[in-house]
Amino acid sequence: MSTMENFGYVKNGDAFNKFYIESGIENQMLLESVLQLLGDPQLNNEKLTNDLLYFQDLDLAIFGSTPDEYKVFAIQLQKEYVHMDENSYKNMRLKILQTFLTIPYIFSTEILRSKFEEIARTNIKNEILELKK
Known part of the structure; x- marks a missing residue:
């Protein structure tokens, strides 16, 4: 876990x-489950x-x-990062989005993967193109 990820956790x-x-x-199960989702480095995320x-x-x-919904989301998300200059935001967002495209599956569950995986990858690719303009 990187220092920034650990700081976020x-x-x-x-x-x-x-x-x-x-x-x-x-x-206790609820506590551990939420902490696991938040990225607690002491819990085994594989389980x-x-x-x-x-x-x-x-x-x-x-x-x-x-x-269209995704484009609205992307615009709203950028507004949440007003504290960052535009180039810094774009670089950060590009890294995140490009990472999603390197993993085999964005969605872990079969039902959501079968329904959303293809469109998710298309939305991500389109946002990358927009950010690179």
Whole structure:
């Protein structure tokens, strides 16, 4: 895990742990499942349950939306990064999108993969082309 990924986990993991304690929830499996999704380096990510795989896929489902919906998402996403100059944002986003195209499957579950994988890859390729303009 890179330093930046670990930093992201620490921030998100700490925030969830605080919420978990304050909420009075007493479900160790839930705690470990959420921390696993957040990228806890101490948990074995290879042992994700089916529910967690669906949750992970649903988080990526925007990639499989219609081209028009995806374009709106991409525009809104860039607005969330107003603190970055345009070139920095484009470079960061290109790295992320290009990484998605190098993995065998974007979606972990067969049902979402069969429904969204092809359109997701098309949307990603189109966004890459837009970012390179």
